[in-house]
Amino acid sequence: MDIIDKARLFEERKWNKLTTNDRIVASREVKALILEINELYKQTQDSTLMELMKRLTVLKKKLEKRLKGRPEI
Structure with missing residues (x-):
């Protein structure tokens, strides 16, 4: 399975009811995918790869936002 297929499967996952450990693993996995696609x-210089990286980055930001929690005021 090539990197693009892995990325598409990652995008299609269910993202509800994840444990903290699942979120950490998913965040590391998506980071590795983004770096490989970037190479x-x-x-x-394929624009479809750039679009794929952008979508994965959005997912990564959502995962990390949930891991960091709400900021204290």
Whole structure:
């Protein structure tokens, strides 16, 4: 399975009722996917890869926002 298929499967996952450990693992996994896609993008300059990285980054930000919790005032 190539990196693009892995990324698409990651996007299609269910994101409700995850434990903290699941969120940490998913955050690390998506970070690795983004870095691998970025290396491929540097070689090909394919705009679809950039769009895929943007969508994955949105998911990553949501996961990390949930991990960090609400800021104290």
